[in-house]
Amino acid sequence: METFAVEGLPEIREGDDLAGLIEERVDFEDGDVLCVASTVVSKAEGRKADLSAFPASERAKSIADRLESVAGERKDPRFAQAVLEESEALLTEAPFLLAVTRFGHVTVNAGIDRSNVPGADLLLLPESPADSAERLSSALSVPVVVTDTSGRPFRYGQRGVAVGWSGLPAARDWRGESDRDGRELGVTVQAVVDELAAAANLVAGEGGGGTPAVVVRGWSFGDHASSDDLFRREADDIVREALRGWDFGE
Incomplete structure (x- = not known):
């Protein structure tokens, strides 16, 4: 797999054709995935305030x-x-x-x-990163992941995560497949859009680098079942439930 930044993008302003600006700078190939920082999507969509x-x-x-x-x-x-x-x-x-x-x-x-x-x-x-990703994917004819950076429970530091995606499933579902010893996997669901976002973030960097779009080339989803679940539902989110009963300082 190869990842490379889209070089030479200008400062994005409200109303800019973000898809067109990217397309001018990339010769996309079959199988490419485009990861785009939510910041430039927001700027193009007029989300400054x-x-x-x-x-x-x-x-x-x-x-x-x-x-x-x-x-x-x-x-x-x-x-x-x-x-x-x-x-x-x-x-x-x-x-x-x-x-x-x-x-x-x-x-x-x-x-x-x-x-x-x-x-x-x-x-x-963006108001709806999924819709933003869908518009970019439709215009560019490649899967798109809209990314952001977030901290992680139990760890220091931030990493790239997916906040919207289109043209590919959110996750590879390994349940029902076997490990090397023939044991059936029962719980493994791999959040590939988050992993692609994190890989892209390594290339895009933070701060003032000015490279908010990254192409992932040579990656394949593979012959796996898929899932589009990423954001955990409130009903089965035990961490959210625990936070309801917690108050800082008590």
Whole structure:
């Protein structure tokens, strides 16, 4: 498998033809997968915002006050309001805002970015990364994974994850296949879109590299059953259930 960044993309602005800009710079081959950072998708879709667009509610002010007491530095309640408006629910309000986005992704601050946002205070995640991926996939005739970076429970650091995808299943389902000793696999479902996102993130990098699109070449899904489940359902999410009964500081 080979991964390489799409070089020479300009700063993406609202209304830009992101698919066209990528297509001008890549000769796609059969089997390629395109991984695109959610930041440039959001910029093309006009998801920049200013803090002034989020007048703070009483709940946002209370959240900001609590975060300020934990962190020892001022927290803008308008940012807390933006997180609330971009979230279906907050799983934690301290020591950080762990949010369930409206499309099912669980991440800190609802994935709102404050870096590399020229001319605005905030960059919100795409409203529907799955729809964004589908539009790009249809325009480019290759599978597309829209990526973001997230922290991981029990580990330091961030890694790339998929927040939307189109043209390929989310996961390879190994259940029913056998290991080398002939034992039947009963639980293994491999989240390939996350693994592709992580591989792409190694090439795209963080910060100001300016390479938000990566082509994965020579990877094959293989002859496996597939699954499109990625975001765990609330009914079988034991971590989410445990967080309901937990309060920071108790």
